[in-house]
Amino acid sequence: MSAHPVDPRRVHHPPAGGLGDAGLLGRRPRAVVVGGGIAGLAAATGLAERGVVVEVLEREPHLGGRVGGWSEQLPDGTPVSMSRGFHAFFRQYYNLRNLLRRGDPGLDRLVPLEDYPLLDAEGRLDSFRGLPRTPPWNAVLFALRSPTFRPADLIRLDPRAAAPLANVSVPGIYEALDHVDAASFVESINFPPAARHLAFEVFSRSFFAPPSTMSAAELATMFHIYFLGSAEGLMFDVPDDGFDIALWEPLRHYLTTRGVTFRTGVAASSVTKDHSGVFHVDHSAGGSTAEAVVLAPDVRGLREIVAASPELGTADSAVAGPDALGRWRDDVAALRSAPPFLVQRLWLDRPVREDRPPFLGTGGLYPLDNISVLDRYEHDAAGWAARHGGSVVELHAYSAAVPPDADEDAWTAELRTRCLARLHEVYPETAGARIVGELVQWRADCPMFGVGGFARRPTVATPVDGLVLAGDGIRIDLPVALMERAASTGWQAANRLLAGWGLAGHPLETVPTGGRLGPLTRAAGYAMRPR
Incomplete structure (x- = not known):
């Protein structure tokens, strides 16, 4: 990725000072990070770089969370890259970019898109x-x-x-x-x-x-x-290949060399803390113990883990107070997910017009919200398009809530049909194309930022000593959003735990506050x- 000017008025948020490596403590603390998305990976990075022993539990078989990538097959058996849809890596995502630099120091796997029509x-x-x-x-x-x-x-x-x-x-x-x-x-x-x-x-x-x-x-x-x-x-950049290849496998390698253990396909179910201060994390592969826990799953996962952990925090209630612990539990339970969304990726047997932008946002064209032409920037899609003389197009339908009286499968099928019709309307050259392959994602796991919800949104800190939260649904009083909020809360979660051990934290950067x-x-x- 070519260098670009950086806002000289960005704000540097220095961390607390402390020792540079946990080895100087005479012991290395252990931490379990629940969730291998952006927030969890930022927290794991922050801890591991100070010598903490880290174990990451991720429910999916791949890293990246909602920005994860994986391989699937088309009907003819061709392996292809798949994800949950387009993500724009804006230039002011300083903390996310600092995370990605651990695996890609020059951010060479990010390529610029020059417009956002x-x-x-x-x-x-x-x-x-x-x-x-x-x-x-x-x-x-x-x-x-x-x-x-x-x-x-x-x-x-x-x-x-x-x-x-x-x-x-x-x-x-x-x-x-x-x-x-x-x-x-x-x-x-x-x-x-x-x-x-x-x-x-x-x-x-x-x-x-x-x-x-x-x-x-x-x-x-x-x-x-x-x-x-x-x-x-x-202006923003996008990965030049599948998210797994371009982003997370390089970061996994970086963290593995620093002693981080990854357990993918493992779902955490509950957390307890005994009176000696040791956390016990129950999960589908058994259990793990640690001196600290970072909870960084999606909103639903966080609600379920806390609800299934009724004894969590009782050992700290004498300090935090039972009322504070109860309010925190209520605030976690009150978190909501946004309406579901559809991602429809199509492998077409003919190309879209050369002048079509790689990414197009739409308004007033319900249910379609944007169109991506992946073969314009992603190596896997570009290779397929070149071999078949076609194109790889992705359609998004956001906040596509299922009507109360509708069957979900039927509704999803209807959305796919409507989105395809809109594609033909916006890019008429696709109307005659044969669909060689189609893969669909129907998800409802993004946090909801509804009216009046900020005051009781859980923060990184919790009433339970040694337990912190991270994720884009977690409150942080800095001007960040979306993927950058996930990264920022992850770094902040690591910093809070590090400070408790007398270890140095990591700086954060934001746009002006x-x-x-x-x-x-x-x-x-x-x-x-x-x-």
Whole structure:
């Protein structure tokens, strides 16, 4: 991957100091990490690099969690790469990138996509190509050149309602906006309807949730991360091959050389802690013991493990207090998953047009949310396309909740049919293509960031000494989201355990932690004051 400028105003968050290696303690602490996704791998890396003995338990047969990759077969027996769908590795994902550098120091397996075009049902197209990097001119120029946003629309914007977008801080933005849904917030700004569809909905659906059910604070935070708070912009990179090959196998090798043990295909079921301070993790391969545990499964997995561990924390209740322990359990139980989503990968016997972008976001074309042409950047797909004169295309349908009276299998089949019809509508050259192979993922395991949920979202720290949480559904009071939130909580989980042993932690980096636009930020602060 070619080098690119980095925002000079990114914020460095130094860790606590301490010893550089656990060997200096005279013993090496042991930790079990439950979950081999981004969060768990970041935590395992942070611990292992300080000499902690680490065991990683992962329910799936592969690493990476929701960014995992694996091999499957087409009907003719051809092995192909498969995953749970497209992921954009944005330049401001500093902590995720630092994790990936452990296995790929130059990030050579990430290749840039130069644009992120958005298409609506009327055929209007937005583009992020060629935007300035400096806020707020990046957002202003994007709006002014958008076919859905006329210059007169700028005059109609409500500056008081829009003020939080220019004055984002965490957790302050949640205190201001978490009680409002994203759809109502954008409407209150007087954004033109077409622009809401094409721009803001794309952000909200990154969380696999319709804007009407998602917290406006999450939307404002994303706007800060990608526009008004960062000079990295919306350009991003993608792995040049299957996620397993490009990302996780190199990282596995790096960690294995540092003594990390991986047990894939092993599901953790419960955790207990005895009065001597030793944790016992029960799992499908028996059990493991350790002095510390990182719980980094998906939301459902976390709920189930905590619910199946009624004695967890009783040894610490004298310090933490039974009320604190009970509230924590209730907060974990209250976590919810976002509506299900569909990933439909198609191997077609003819290519799409050469001018089609590698990735296209869509708005107002229900149920289709985006189209990826994988053979434009992924080696496995490109090889198949070259051998067969075809193409590998992936379709996404986000927040595709099953209607109450519908059969799930029938509904999934209907979504596949509808998405295929939309592909033919958007890329007509695919209408006559024969489908050589089709693989489908139907999942419902992404965290839900609903209205009013932030205050009780569990944090990395827990009332149980030696037990920490990590994942993109876990609260961290930094401006991070999606994969970067997973990585950041993983590093923070490791740091908290390391500090308890007197070991040095690892630094974190983020976009600026508050509004960076002097006069605009002050004006936003004035506009947000009660009148």
